[in-house]
Amino acid sequence: DGKQIPSKAFQLTFDQRTSVRExxxxxxxxSRHLKDLPLAMxxxxxxxxxxxxxxxLNSEEDVEALSPVANGNLRMEMRFGAPLWxxxxxxxxxxxxxxxEINSKREVLVDYY
Incomplete structure (x- = not known):
């Protein structure tokens, strides 16, 4: 649907320490926000x-809830301020x-959306 996530693009400058938002x-x-679940970094x-x-990319805040089936494309863009060495x-x-699904014949059927 053309929705950008995050709505404002990340613009990091590591040498200027502008990475708090990211x-x-x-x-x-x-799902570690306000929980005692530290990161390894x-x-x-x-x-x-x-x-x-x-x-x-879920449209709902509750990650445990079922979302309607949706199809789409994902595009990622990365730009660097200087050439990477x-x-x-x-x-x-x-x-x-x-x-x-495992049916009565013990066949395993998988349906990816």
Whole structure:
């Protein structure tokens, strides 16, 4: 539907320590906000470039609730203020709902949306 997440693009400048919003988003997107569930990295690690980004693409705040079936495309854009001297690695990990059915013949049927 053309919806941008986050609504305002992240614009990090690690050497100027402007990564608080992005670090905070990591807590909210992983459901660790206001809970005693620490991350394996702290803000100093994050500012030194060991960054990880998480985005909750569910339309609902309640991640336990079922969402209607939806199809779509995902586009990611990254721009760097200067050429990268080292290789950057991008890992995309997704969690999505699917239907797993075991019928009377003990056949396992999987339906990915």
């Amino acid at each position: 670090f905070y988003n990591l807590f909210t997107a992983t 702290n803000r100093i690690d994050y500012q030194q470039g060991y960054a990880m980004f998480a985005f909750n 080292e290789t950057a690695t991008l890992i995309v990990y997704t969690c999505y709902e699917s239907i797993l």
